[in-house]
Amino acid sequence: MTTAVLGGGLSGLSAGYYLLRRFGKPLTIYEASPRVGGWVRTENRKDRNFIFESGPRTIRPIGVQGANTLELVEELQLEVTPIRRSHVAARNRMLYAKGQLCMLPNGPKGLFGVLPPFTKPLYKALFRDLVTASKKAKLEDESIYSFAERRFGKEIADYAISPMICGICAGNAREISVRFLMEGIFEKEQKYGGVLKGALLARFREKATDPKEGLFAQGQPKLYAQAQQEKWAMYGLQGGLENLPKAMRKYLGERDVNVQLSNECRNLTFNSSGVRMTIKDADVPVEHVVSSLPAYKLAPLVKQQHPSLSAQLLDIPYVDVLVVNMQFQGKLLKQDGFGLLVPPVEKLPILGVIFDSCCFEMGDNTVLTVMMGGHWFNQWFGDRPSPKQILDLATSHVQKILQIREEPKFSRVHTLHKCIPQYTVGHKRRVEGIRNYIKTYKLPLSLCGAAYDGVGINDVILSARRQVEAMPLS
Ligand SMILES: Cc1cc2nc3c(=O)[nH]c(=O)nc-3n(C[C@H](O)[C@H](O)[C@H](O)COP(=O)(O)OP(=O)(O)OC[C@H]3O[C@@H](n4cnc5c(N)ncnc54)[C@H](O)[C@@H]3O)c2cc1C
């Protein structure tokens, strides 16, 4: 079967990897830009011993998705930098709220004291869940904010859940589906009438299944076993995360997979023998296409023949994020940790700050990444400030919150346009609708990537694998 992949981000490269494994060649990956990696981008300042990441920097080694990525990392022989659960970056996560830096609890003891910004011990929120009956009418979906408020109260929704949503999709918890992060918890709550009740009763009443079953023919990946044994909370890659797409490109290239850079796909026409792709201005026929493109980029390609599919794809919204990387000379942080998030109720123009030089060894440097915008991009940055204004805003907030007097020695400002999809209420149904359309019209098209099955690195790699494995063999 002749296959093509659209997009050379992590999901497209993964689709290439799994297609090669399942179907062999011929296989071509078309990438619009002159590089692979999509949002994964590292600036490695070897001369000064620090790294700037404008996209992701860590991966979680958890669950089936985590094991799957580690299998790939092992196959590519990449050098990982584990962050163990005992590491300060895994233990210390902070909020900036009510004018102060607040450490989030990192163990059961933290449930019993009153920890700012919360005004009551957290066990009371759990008690509330235990004694609050669920609504009689079962819900298909709701926002993660309304779920958290309903079960645990407004304070948890404002100061725990809302910042967490900012730190994963730069989104507004009042719009994001509870199924995005808490599908299992939500379903048990609906079934058993409470989160704690659900967790306890499901233990006795439901048979546990191993979601990894069937995924690893030769047993679970060695690196995954090592991560579990050594209690990794997350990991990065030596030299930065961009080494992952670079290594994938090299691996595919060495096996004669054609990775065509600066080759944008401009149209797709489906016919009885497959698909005709318009790549730049040339017509290229293939039997099956795997698209890893953001949904809003795929929409115009199918609009002519399938306007309804195109409209459904456009129903998946995206947000813009501003990323400001800064390097300071010397160790300047008073409190080490992964970083801080700013709850949206604080109404500040920053979403949070990541303490890169605490997560990874960067010599005598303090490296920070400030993230801004997301759901609130237009509210704060609608009049398109200059990079200098953005840098000044980020610097002044870092100086105030972290009590740093210095100016950054090096900095970078990136505007990431439509970089992260928003799984708003009803997302799961929306994706089912899109995939059902493709099935009904028997289109030789598979969809993977951040738009559909999860926004993290692990999710997009597994999404590619599952889509390739679901393709018919001929
Ligand atoms: C600021 C930020 C921080 C993040 N942090 C983390 C983190 O810490 N951990 C984590 O797990 N995940 C993180 N993520 C998420 C992670 O980066 C994404 O899950 C992942 O990069 C998405 O990969 P993708 O291949 O699905 O999409 P993309 O990276 O968007 O790749 C799509 C590719 O398609 C190409 N393309 C577009 N149109 C066309 C066309 N018409 N023809 C051909 N090619 C085209 C694009 O140029 C691009 O290369 C973060 C994301 C952002 C934005």
Ligand SMILES: C=CC1=C(C)c2cc3[nH]c(cc4nc(cc5[nH]c(cc1n2)c(C)c5CCC(=O)O)C(CCC(=O)O)=C4C)c(C)c3C=C
């Ligand atoms: C502490 C500050 C953080 C900021 C600021 C932040 C911004 C930010 N993150 C994403 C996208 C993702 N982040 C992911 C993981 C992740 N992010 C943080 C913290 C901040 N993120 C942490 C501690 C983690 C690790 C998760 C954990 O261990 O609990 C992920 C992957 C999620 C997954 O399922 O693995 C994504 C995706 C954006 C877009 C963003 C911009 C504001």
